[in-house]
Amino acid sequence: MGITTSLAFDLFQIQKLSNQDKEQLRLLIIDFFAASYAGYKQNRDFNHAVERVVCCQRGVEEAFVFLQRGRYPAAKAAFMNSIYGHGAELDDGNKKAMGHVGVHVIPAVFALADKLNSTNEEVLVALATGYEAYIRISSAAQPGMVQRGFHSTGMAGTLACSAACARLYHLDAQGIEDAIALATTLSGGLLSYGESRPAIKPLNPAKAAENGIFAAMLASEGVKGPLKALEGPNGWFHAVTSKIEKDMLKGGDHLLIHECYFKLYPSCRHTHCGIEAAINLHKRIKAEDIKAVYVYIYPNAIKLAGQIHFPQNQDETKFSIHYTLACALQYGTYGIKDMEYTKLSDEIVNLINRIHLISDEAMEDRSKNIRGTRVEVVKKNGEVIKEAVLVPKGDPEKPLGRQDILGKLEECALGCAGQKTLEKLIRMIEDLDGDGEFINPISVTGEL
Numbered sequence: 001m002g003i004t005t006s007l008a009f010d011l012f013q014i015q016k017l018s019n020q021d022k023e024q025l026r027l028l029i030i031d032f033f034a035a036s037y038a039g040y041k042q043n044r045d046f047n048h049a050v051e052r053v054v055c056c057q058r059g060v061e062e063a064f065v066f067l068q069r070g071r072y073p074a075a076k077a078a079f080m081n082s083i084y085g086h087g088a089e090l091d092d093g094n095k096k097a098m099g100h101v102g103v104h105v106i107p108a109v110f111a112l113a114d115k116l117n118s119t120n121e122e123v124l125v126a127l128a129t130g131y132e133a134y135i136r137i138s139s140a141a142q143p144g145m146v147q148r149g150f151h152s153t154g155m156a157g158t159l160a161c162s163a164a165c166a167r168l169y170h171l172d173a174q175g176i177e178d179a180i181a182l183a184t185t186l187s188g189g190l191l192s193y194g195e196s197r198p199a200i201k202p203l204n205p206a207k208a209a210e211n212g213i214f215a216a217m218l219a220s221e222g223v224k225g226p227l228k229a230l231e232g233p234n235g236w237f238h239a240v241t242s243k244i245e246k247d248m249l250k251g252g253d254h255l256l257i258h259e260c261y262f263k264l265y266p267s268c269r270h271t272h273c274g275i276e277a278a279i280n281l282h283k284r285i286k287a288e289d290i291k292a293v294y295v296y297i298y299p300n301a302i303k304l305a306g307q308i309h310f311p312q313n314q315d316e317t318k319f320s321i322h323y324t325l326a327c328a329l330q331y332g333t334y335g336i337k338d339m340e341y342t343k344l345s346d347e348i349v350n351l352i353n354r355i356h357l358i359s360d361e362a363m364e365d366r367s368k369n370i371r372g373t374r375v376e377v378v379k380k381n382g383e384v385i386k387e388a389v390l391v392p393k394g395d396p397e398k399p400l401g402r403q404d405i406l407g408k409l410e411e412c413a414l415g416c417a418g419q420k421t422l423e424k425l426i427r428m429i430e431d432l433d434g435d436g437e438f439i440n441p442i443s444v445t446g447e448l
Contacts, residue, residue: 002227002228002230002231003228003230003231003237003244003246003249004177004180004181004227004228004229004230004231004235005173005177006249007133007136007137007177007180007230007249008163008173008174008176008177008180009173010132010251011129011132011133011163011173011176012172012173012176014125014128014129014132014167014255015125017124017125017128017255020258021124021128021255021257021258022124022432022433024257024258025124025127025128025257025432026429026430026432027262027402027405028092028102028106028127028131028257028260029102029106029127029429029432029441030405030406030409030426030429031091031092031102031262031405031408031409032085032091032092032102032103032106033409033413033425033429033441033445034090034405034408034409034411034412034413035085035086035088035090035091035092035103035263035412036066036081036084036085037409037412037413037416037417038087038088038090038266038336038412039083039084039085039086039087039088039090039091039202040066040067040084040087040416041088041336041415041416042087042088042266042314042336042339043083043084043087043088043199043202043314043315045199046087046199046200046202046315047083047084047087050080050083051080054076054079054080057076058070058072058073058076059072059073059076060073062074062077062111062114062115063077063078063110063111063112063114063115063440064077064110064111064114064440064442064443064446065077065080065081065442065446066080066081066084066442066445066446067084067416067445067446068446069446069447071114074111074112074114074115074213075111075209075210075213075214076210077107077111077114078107078108078110078111078112078161078206078209078210078212078213079107079206079207079209079210080206081106081107081110081111081209081442082103082104082107082108082202082205082206082208082209082210083202083203083206084202085102085103085106085107085202085205086100086103086153086201086202086204086205086206087202088266088318088336088339088412089263089266089267089268089269089318090263090265090266090408090412091103091263092260092261092262092263093260093261093263093269094134094135094138094139094256094259094260094261095259095261095269095366095369095371095395096135096138096139096142096248096259096366096369097134097135097137097138097139097142097152097156098138098139098142098143098145098146098152098300099134099138099151099152099153099156099157100153100157100205101130101131101134101135101157101160101260102131102260103153103202103205104134104153104154104157104158104160104161104205104206104208104209104212105127105130105131105134105157105160105161105164105209106127107209108130108161108164108165108208108209108210108212108213109123109126109127109130109161109164109165109168110123110440110441110442111209111213112165112168112213112216113126113168113438113440114438114440116168116169117437117438118168118438119435119436119437119438120431120432120433120434120435120436120437120438121433121434121435122167122168122438123168123432123438124432124433125167126164126165126167126168127164127257128255128257129163129164129166129167129176130160130161130163130164130165131160131255131256131257131260132251132255132256132257133159133160133163133164133180134156134157134159134160135256135259135260136248136249136250136251136256137156137159137160137230137249138152138155138156139245139248139249140237140244140245140246140248140249141155141156141237141240141241141244141245142241142245142248142366143300143366144240144241144242144243145240145241146191146300146303146304147241147300148240148241149190149191149192150189150190150191150240151189151190151191151193151201151204152189153189153204153205153208154187154188154189154190154203154204154205154207154208155187155188155189155208155240156187157187157189157204157205157208157209157212158183158186158187158188158207158208158211158212158215159180159183159184159187159212159236160208160212161183161208161209161211161212161213161215161216162179162180162182162183162211162212162213162215162216162219163176163179163180163183163212164212164216165179165212165213165215165216165217166178166179166180166216166219166220168216169216169217169219169220171216171219171220175219175220176219177225177229178219178223178224178225179215179216179218179219179225180215180225180229180230181224181225181226181227181229182215182218182219182223182225183211183212183215183225184225184226184229184230184235184236185225185226185229186211186214186215187208187211187236188204188207189203189204189205189207189208190204191303191304193319194303194304194305194307194319195307197315198315198316198318198319199313199315231244258396259396260396261392261394261395261396262394262399262400262404262405262408263394264392264393264394264400264404264408265324265334265335266318266335266336266339267305267317267318267319267320267324267334268304268305268318268319269371269392270297270300270301270304270305270321270371271301271305271319271320271321271324271325272392272393272394273297273371273372273373273389273390273391273392274295274297274321274324274325274328274373274375274389275324275325275328275334275392276328276389276392276393277373277374277375277387277388277389278325278326278328278329278334278375278387279328279332279333279334280387280389281329281375281377281385281387282328282329282330282331282332283332284385285377285379285385287329287330287347287351289379289380289381290329290351290354290377290378290379290380291354291378291379291380292354292356292377292378293325293329293351293354293355293356293375293376293377293378294356294358294375294376294377294378295321295325295355295356295357295358295373295374295375296358296360296362296363296373296374296375296376297321297357297358297359297360297363297372297373297374298359298360298361298363298364298371298372299359299361299364300364301321301363301371301373302321302357302359304319305319305320305321306321306322306357307319308320308322308323309322309323309352310322310323310344310349310352311323311341311344312341313341314339314340314341316341317338317339317341318339321355321357322352322355322357323344323348323352324338325355325375326348326351326352326355327343327348329351329377330347330348330351335411336411336412360374363390369391369395369396369397370390370391371390371391372388372389372390372391373388373389374386374387374388375387375388406426409422409426410422417445421444421445421447424444425441425444425445428441428444429441
């Protein structure tokens with residue numbers, strides 16, 4: 001049995017979810033809404049430009065769009081909801097897969113479920129399938145995929161969304177395989193946003209959600225995808241990596257939704273260990289006493305978030321190790337308020353000029369789930385103070401609690417949703433259980 005066939009068979013075996021699985025999915029959904037509220041506000045100029053292009057294309061009314069009252073075709077709704085969800089870099093992800101999951105899978109499943117009048121149980125199984133597909137496929141292609149300049153959230157995300165949506169069409173293992181195979185020729189996404197103009201990054205998961213739905217729709221109509229679409233000589237893996245980590249394609253004794261991380265800081269995950277280390281150092285040193293800061297961090301982090309020293313807008317702050325770490329050292333915190341590029345005060349600029357990134361492969365060990373950062377601060381008197389964070393808060397090893405995620409939702413929704421709306425939203429997410437008809441929680445965000 002080939003890789004594509006075997007994977008599709010495994011995904012089809014996801015039939016019943018435990019209470020623990022369902023609770024984890026509900027937390028991931030709450031977190032998605034928190035990220036969406038933040039992304040709606042923080043990536044405003046880009047969002048409005050996309051809205052002007054997409055919103056005039058409204059057709060059959062099938063699915064809800066975040067903070068709007070009308071409905072859109074399912075694929076377009078998924079596209080827009082993913083745009084918002086990725087705008088502030090606060091959405092969930094997976095370390096081994098080296099990318100984000102919920103930001104494409106949740107919008108795709110919710111939009112298609114609106115169209116198909118799916119049940120809650122069907123939606124939860126589809127979500128679990130999408131997360132499983134993404135993490136297995138993307139992990140198997142890493143680190144080669146990122147080294148070739150591909151953004152896994154878009155590339156593997158398309159395949160994951162196709163598998164998830166195939167479940168809503170009640171396709172069997174062969175149907176899931178066809179959906180994935182069709183998606184392999186529809187996937188895309190580059191890491192070029194990390195070098196300049198990062199506001200466009202949400203296009204990658206948005207196209208993954210849209211094209212994943214399209215691939216599943218084709219498979220539901222009996223369209224067959226190419227055989228050995230993943231492992232063939234001209235297959236997807238051959239295009240994105242020089243080596244397939246086959247062990248990553250295997251399942252375990254639990255669903256991989258439990259290995260996802262939640263984010264506390266509105267920036268690329270590669271900045272988070274540095275931020276956390278800097279916050280800890282802030283308690284031990286005054287910024288004016290700092291002579292130099294040496295940041296030991298793994299090469300991929302420097303490639304993706306170490307190129308922008310002095311961000312010129314909110315978008316660039318999300319991909320600047322220098323800026324986020326300087327703010328954390330100066331203020332002892334880092335949050336949405338720090339994304340304003342006007343924060344480039346003399347104090348922050350002076351700190352950035354003293355920060356030196358040092359490539360250190362020892363800071364990343366996939367086998368131990370480590371993607372860390374060591375910060376060494378040299379004081380003007382010659383004293384050296386060190387702080388290392390190998391696993392940031394929000395990872396499974398250092399999990400956030402339910403109240404942390406609810407607090408994140410409340411903070412991110414400030415100015416967009418009142419307390420009554422948030423309470424109703426949370427109730428709707430909590431009700432996603434059993435065989436009852438799916439009522440899309442996105443619908444409540446557009447209520448007046």
